[in-house]
Amino acid sequence: MAIAIFFIAAAMAVAGAVGVVSFREPIRSVLSLVVVMLALAILFLLLSAQFVFVVQIIVYAGAVMVLFLFVIALFGPSRELARTRLRFQSWLSGLFVLALLGLIWAMLQGVQYRQPDKGVDLSVFGTVQAIAVGLFTTYLYPFELTSILLLVAAIGAIYLSRKRIDDL
């Protein structure tokens, strides 16, 4: 059962990723990216990471992608311009794909399939409580530093988008 769900979700993710780059209408690309996000969420759930699953849906599918959609809907139903190709484009892309596949192959050399660690209680692993204990004890400093980083980014975005007094 889990295997079947894994392959369905993985196929969804790959199909969505292909859709992102191959659709000519920007809005369809965005929706394909949403499919990728949802498929990734299912994969997290298969790994017993319930909290990450739901956060993936709320944050990525529910908030980040909606902002993408918002911007593209504001531009209106315009199609991408007719294809203009670089010279040697197909050769270059083929080369990059080969390099990427080689990198992945090299990375996977040391990986071995293994069972989940012994002594992990799957009914507790990945629950809200388990994540909270990790975040607020072991990883407290990285967690708080990340929140400051996000705050700085938000303030920076507000500063950049505000109108200058002398521009008005």
Add this chain to the structure above:
Amino acid sequence: MSLYNDPIGHWVVVTVAIALLLFVVLTATAYTVWFERVALGRIQRRPGPNRVGPFGLLQLAADGIKLAFKESFVPAETDKLLFVIAPTIAVAAAFLSWAVIPIGLWYNVQYWIADVNIGVLLIFAFSSLNVYAIVIGGYASNNKYSLLGGLRSAAQLISYEMALGLSLVPTFMIVGSLRLRDIVEYTVHWGWYNGPIPLILLTPIGFVIYLMAAVAETNRAPFDLPEAEQELIGGFLTEYSGLKFVMFYLAEYINMITVSALAALLFFGGWYLWVIPPVIAFFIKIVLFLFLYIWLRGTFPRLRYDMLMRLGWKVLLPLAIANVIVTGIVLVATQG
């Protein structure tokens, strides 16, 4: 239950449970529409539907048949696929929330599809997908009013989602669980009193924020700007007709029942009400909340768009954050 532990029996049980729940929610939705029309009628001093069947109870069947036989019109030069997908997403997102909502049937007997650790968060996840239905519907209609309605709605839903989520955090902090059953079963031991307590007594501000944000999240009056008929015709619904319109309509009413049920579960002790049998108590609480929604719609004028944004970002959100901080301080002070 032995049937439940058997792998095939498990799937049979779950499938039957889902089918039953679908039936109950659909029926409830139909009669919510009837209830709204009658209540709104009485608020406006007119009788409301009273011709089809006793008390007009079959009005919804008549409306449904009429809408089903209508021509399903698709405007020219639209994205046909997206135009059809939008109402589908709306209905699916609305129904999925009911997977984790427990229904108290009798003392110690509850009915639920999934009793998961992440509970309420899952409802937020599904309801956050609802915004796609509205934006895609508005975009695919190839109509400026639809597009404006869809964009307004996206901004409104994102703004109020955060206030809605934060309004519930104090509840989770007090109970220490996101599981809806744990929240309903929450009991206190205060001196001589030992027993369940409606959580509104502990987080009244959270309840007020939840109530306002939930109205905005379901696009109901007085926050129904996405479909403000005086300025936007029908917003994202303008080009929809026939069964696709029914699906959007259905989704709106399911969401209304969902937030009413959530309010009853999170703040009013769910199915507990003195000696009244649980299923009736739960029903009464949901109906009271539905009536509150209808009452709001019949009484308040629509907010202006800038007022809506100001309320969401400058009032509800800071209030919700302050509520979380104060609750945290009180919890640490009392429990150590």
